[in-house]
Amino acid sequence: MLTLISATPSPYARKNRIAMIEKGIPFELKSEIPWHSTTETPKYNPLEKLPILIFNDGRPPIYESWYIQEYIVQKYRGTGPDLMPTGLDDQLLVRQIQVLADGACDAMGLVFFEDGRGELKSQEWRDRQMRKVTGVLKAMDELVKKSQGKFLVGGEFSVADIAVGAMLGFMNMVETKFGLIRWLDEFPDLRGYWERLESRESFKETQPVMFELTEKVA
Ligand SMILES: N[C@@H](CCC(=O)N[C@@H](CS)C(=O)NCC(=O)O)C(=O)O
Structure with missing residues (x-):
């Protein structure tokens, strides 16, 4: 299972959520306020920003919304719609x-x-x-x-x-x-x-x- 650290108003995290829903990739959503002291973002991303995608199999977490999109498109090719043109x-x-x-x-x-x-x-x-x-x-x-x-x-x-x-x-x-x-x-x-x-x-x-x-x- 994947976990996405997100924030409820975040347009960046929303992109990743939409892509995973469109492709039918199951994930757990963890909503945070990245500017609050309780945030876990610094634990996973030295830039202290969300979204962050966390894997449960020891792979390092990934961050930056366009990069997460790229990961989803490339690694889940064949699962659901491509979300990327071919040319x-x-x-x-x-x-x-x-x-x-x-x-x-x-x-x-x-x-x-x-x-x-x-x-x-x-x-x-x-x-x-x-x-x-x-x-x-x-x-x-x-x-x-x-x-x-x-x-x-x-x-x-x-x-x-x-x-x-x-x-x-x-x-x-x-x-x-x-x-x-x-x-x-x-x-x-x-x-x-x-x-x-x-x-x-x-x-x-x-x-x-x-x-x-x-x-x-x-
Ligand atoms: N370029 C980044 C922007 C992400 C971003 O700014 N996220 C905000 C929340 S919506 C954040 O975590 N801000 C904390 C900070 O700037 O320190 C991306 O696309 O992932």
């Missing part, structure tokens, strides 16, 4: 899309922490991060328009769709819960694509839920 150019495009989706989540995470810095907050820094988020949303909207109602790469559902869907689910949570961004009405095509993804069982089972940081980050 090299398409595969490279999938990885490029993953970079953008993760980067948008990274930038939004930085906005959160910047907003928590009180008088030390830099508006310029915050604007810079938000520009990245909207830049990625625009780029994804263009890709969706090109894909003409299908999936993003090669017409097949892949880890690129999972990355973009998890990123948009995170942005939706940020919009509805905190009002930090408005994208739902600004990108109707992107919204339609995201809503189609959210209707999949794997997306329904992994809805992001915000947690409360009750400890000072140390």
Whole structure:
């Protein structure tokens, strides 16, 4: 049995959860708050970040969400859907899309922490991060328009769709819960694509839920 260390709002861990559900790989979910003192993340990942995939047979744990996706795709080829197109150019495009989706989540995470810095907050820094988020949303909207109602790469559902869907689910949570961004009405095509993804069982089972940081980050 595999164990995934996850956090309930994490778009990164959600990608891995969705991939394993889509492929029918059984795993145990362990939800943590990686900034709290009780977190086990430093025990497994020197970067102290989740998601982390733990094996029960002595293999070392692996971390970094795109890398875990790669592991799942390569090691579980033949189990469930491939989640990766066959041609090299398409595969490279999938990885490029993953970079953008993760980067948008990274930038939004930085906005959160910047907003928590009180008088030390830099508006310029915050604007810079938000520009990245909207830049990625625009780029994804263009890709969706090109894909003409299908999936993003090669017409097949892949880890690129999972990355973009998890990123948009995170942005939706940020919009509805905190009002930090408005994208739902600004990108109707992107919204339609995201809503189609959210209707999949794997997306329904992994809805992001915000947690409360009750400890000072140390
Ligand atoms: N690039 C990493 C980002 C993971 C990440 O930022 N995870 C957050 C939780 S959603 C975390 O563990 N943060 C703790 C920290 O930054 O120290 C990935 O894709 O796995």
